[in-house]
Amino acid sequence: MRESLFILLLACCFVVGISIDTITRTQPIQDSETIVSSGQAYKLGFFSPASNSDRYVGIMFNVPGTAHIIWVANRERPLNGPSGTVEILEDGNLAVLNGKKEILWSSNVSKSNNDTRAQLLDSGNLVLTDSNGISIWESFQVPTDTLVQKMRLSASLINLTSGKSAFDPSIGSFCARLNLFQIPQFFIWNNSKPYWRSGPWSGNTFIGIPGMNSAYRHRLYLQEDNSGSMYFINDYSDTSGMLYYMLNSSGVINQVSLDRNGYWNISWSSQESECDVYGKCGPFGNCNPRDSPICACLPGFQPRDREEWSRRNWTGGCIRRGRLQCERNQSASEDQGKQDGYLKLTNMKVPDFPEPIAIPEEECRSRCLQNCSCTAYAYYNGIGCMHWNGSLIDVQQFSFDGIDLYIRAVYSELDAGKRKDMKAVIASTVIVASLLIAFSAYICWKWLAKNKGGDQEVKLLSEDVIKMVNTVSDTVVRAKFEELPLYSYETLANATNNFQSKNMLGKGGFGPVYKGKLLDGQEIAVKRLSNSSSQGVEEFMNEVVVISKLQHKNLVRLLGCCIEREEKMLIYEYMPNKSLDSYLFDASKPNILDWRRRAIIIEGIARGLLYLHRDSRLKIIHRDLKVSNILLDEELKPKISDFGLARIFGGNQDQANTNRVVGTYGYMAPEYAMEGRFSEKSDVYGFGVLLLEIVSGRRNTSFYHDENELSLLGYSWRLWNETQATRLIDAAIYDQGIEHDILRYIHIGLLCVQEFAKDRPYVSAVLLMLTTEISNLPRPKLPGYTGRLGSPQSESSAQRDCSINDVTVTVVGGR
Incomplete structure (x- = not known):
């Protein structure tokens, strides 16, 4: 009897072991269940986006407190309730069924049998195999919006497609795929139109992405299989594998990674400025986001339509000012001795449609000069000589990186260039x-x-x-x-x-x-x-x-x-709508900034801050992030201003100390105001204050609730702990239908204003929290100034100086 019981228990353990990462005919999963890959890296189960009761089946990272979805099965046909199942059908296909046993999604494999099983691998790939263990369908072959480690994107069949929004995974208007024409390039398409371009592949990097150095080379590369097909692969070498690329609903690819503190961070983004939009300045236009306006014609060219150009409608592009010598009548006496030449442009994103020419570098120029239709050339190690015939489209000037581009110019332009150089x-x-x-x-x-x-x-x-x-x-x-x-x-x-x-x-x-x-x-x-x-x-x-x-x-x-x-x-x-505080705290403008606009403003500030901290050539700490330093353009989109107190950090520098503490009371992080230490986390603190001000419509620096509350942060913290955070929401934007979203933003704001810098997330993690659904955000700890000390309450310009031996040390200077 005891021996039989042991065998029964052993059999049960075997069954449970199989069910950890596998779905079979006899082992489906229901809404409350999941399967987990053998190495515990990924899991498959049911989920609902924020503010949405629909249920989807997806693969996600198996990390506590997160729901980062990397693949969705029934993205076009969600379940209406928790009655769904994932199971193997009689024909051997994997399917998602509702409570009425209607098929909402299927692997749709024609050559299957009823002895199949679906296993979730530790790569995040869900594989359907037949009775011989041969793969007949894989989730990696039909990705949604995310590229994870070891996943391959092909030029034709396998590409990424965006969702409609951060909370609606159904198919959106953007897709990302590899283009192998002439020289491989990676594109994001908005329906049938190109939206973003990586620039040509050099064998190590895409040369149209500034800063794509060795940190990226070992993560992304092109590979050719035995059949001759080319694939684009994310091969992050870290054994944790907690890094992925996601195409969001706005057509932007973000590189997302998990840091040692358990926060997800955006470490790279495909779109940092308007110039990253494909063909922003039209044919023969050059886009430079540091200029105003951002578009200018290439040397030797002028706007095709000056009136439209003055209206900042640059899509028509530019045309050449004069005729090339090779286009003229060579018998004309005034043309004798005059030849076309090239003007050199540095730090350039080269135009689209490059034509590779297998010739040495020294012949690249002369070969282009012999062809009257050759409008530009460039040479880059790993690619070689590139020529462009006809229009030059999607040209951009970088502040660093990029390559030298030589534009064909008429003789008069060459002479003018020499005078300019002199x-x-x-x-x-x-x-x-x-x-x-x-x-x-x-x-x-x-x-x-x-x-x-x-x-x-x-x-x-x-x-x-x-x-x-x-x-x-x-x-x-x-x-x-x-x-x-x-x-x-x-x-x-x-x-x-x-x-x-x-x-x-x-x-x-x-x-x-x-x-x-x-x-x-x-x-x-x-x-x-x-x-x-x-x-x-x-x-x-x-x-x-x-x-x-x-x-x-x-x-x-x-x-x-x-x-x-x-x-x-x-x-x-000039910013026609002035600063954010002129709208946020003006009782005569209560309905202009609805919740949708406020959410856009919060996200925009986070994106600008992420650029300062991580994505610009220099790491910059703003040190004076406040509501009056957020300007609004004609579309009420935010722009961070006032860099008088900003500090540049070295490449490996994380924090700095100062004896001169300057900033604005109410926005300064405790470690900065009290000890003079500032870092990225100091700016995150200021951002958190901003976020809570935007949600509540109240100033932190002039807020006073009762004798027990010294600041907006203290009031927010008390309401949060009493589960009454809805009382914090500005009455002008409150709507029960969006209450969940606003409460999530309050939660994120409280994470940003935690007293100790080590507890605050980096801004890359903050942006991810704002733009993606994370099911279980970390619980915030006590905000700054609410426990040990009261927060200063006025924007005073006073400062206390201690002068010793000719050295002046400013203890606190408010602005």
Whole structure:
């Protein structure tokens, strides 16, 4: 009897072991059940997106507190309730059935039998095998919107398709696939139109993706199988495999990875600016997100339709200003001795439709010159010589990376280019000479002051003088080399009606900001450094140096600067809807910012912050993220502004310390305000405050509830713990139908404002929480200032200084 019982228990264990990762005819799964891969990496089960009671069957990472879906079976036909099953049909197909046993989805394999089984592998691949163990269907062959490790995308059959939204997995309008024509490229398509392009594959990288260095080379590559078919593969070498690429409903591919703290982070995104949209500037147009407007014609070309171009409708592109020499009548006497040539453009994303030519680099130019229809050429190791015939489409200027592109130009354009280069040399020489004169003058002055025995006041003054000289000169040099336009005082005075008060848009720590209009009709915002400003030349220089290197749709664009006589001004693109606080806290505009717009604003701020922290060439900490520094464009989309306090981090630097703490009370993270330590997590704290302000419609810096609550954060925390967080929601946006979404945003906001930096998520994880459905977010801990100390409640400009031995240390400086 005991032996029989042992055999029975052993058999039961065997059955349970089989059911862990496998579905058979006798072992279906119901709504409350899952199967888990043998290595515990993935699971298959039922799920519902946020604010949606529909049920779907999907494969997801088997990570606690997350529901990152990598594949959906019944994305077009959801279940209406928890009565579904996943089972093997009599014909051997894998299927999803509802409570009425109607088939909502099937593997639809014609050559199957009734002795099949579906196994979830540790790669995340769901494989249907026949009685001989041969695969007859795989989920990797019919992906949805996600590319995981070891998954292959082909040029024809296997591609990614987006969902309709973050909460609706049904098929959307975007798809991503490999294009093998001429040189392999990766495309995102919006229905039948190209939306984004990676640039040609060099054998290691896609050369149209800046910064695609060795960190990416070992994760993405092309592979040819035995049949000669090419596949695009994500082969992340980390054994955890917790990295994937997802095509979202907006047509953007995000690279997502799991960090050591259990947060999912977006580490790369395919679209950082408007210039990443395919063909933004039309044929022969060049897109540079640092310029305003972002589109310009390539050298030697002019707008096809100037009226449409002035309206910023660039789709018509450009046409050549003059005829090429090879197109002219060679017998004309004035043409003798004049030849076409090439203008060199650096850091370029090369145009679409490259034609590879198997010739040495030294022949690449001459071969193109012999062909009158060859409009451009380039050479890149791993690809070789590339020629372009006809129109040049989807050209972009990067701030770094990219390659040299040579544009065919008429003789007159070549001559003009030489004159321009000569002017640049002369200008640079004058600047360098001015620097030397200024520095020499300072050395002489300091020597005289020292010999006169100047007192401490003179010593302090000398530090300000050298900072002024070095800063102004350095700003000019940097502006020159960054090709940042320099505006004259006269131009800006005319544009702003001599800085009349009626043109003033506002006033901050830097000084007043004026609205202006240039002669070409372009509206601008002019930020003028005030002599009484609490900020100085250092902040002015800092803003020029930092923001001149940035390019993102959610960052305000710097158009130029003015350094003339005693004047120091920054010129920005004009934001017609001013700052976010003018809408958020204005009782006369309660219905303009509905929940949909507020959610877009929150996501846009997060995307801009992610670019600063992770995706720009430099790691930048803003240090003054607040509601008045969020500007709104004509479509009420957000742009982060005011980089006077921003700091640039080195490649491996995670945090820094300062003895001069400056910022805005109510937005400064505790570790920064109290200890002078700042990092990415400091900006995340400010973002969390912003998020809670946007959801509640209340200012953190002026909020007061009762004697027990010192801030909006404290009030939010109390309501959250009492499960009454709905009371925090602005009455102007409250709707029971979207209550779940808003509460999720409040949850994320509280995660961002936790007291200790180590507990806060990185902004990449925050963005992922905002844009994807995560079933179990971590429980937030106590917010900053609500436990040990009260939060400062005013935006004071006061600062306390302790001066010892000629060194000034600012303890706290609010703005």
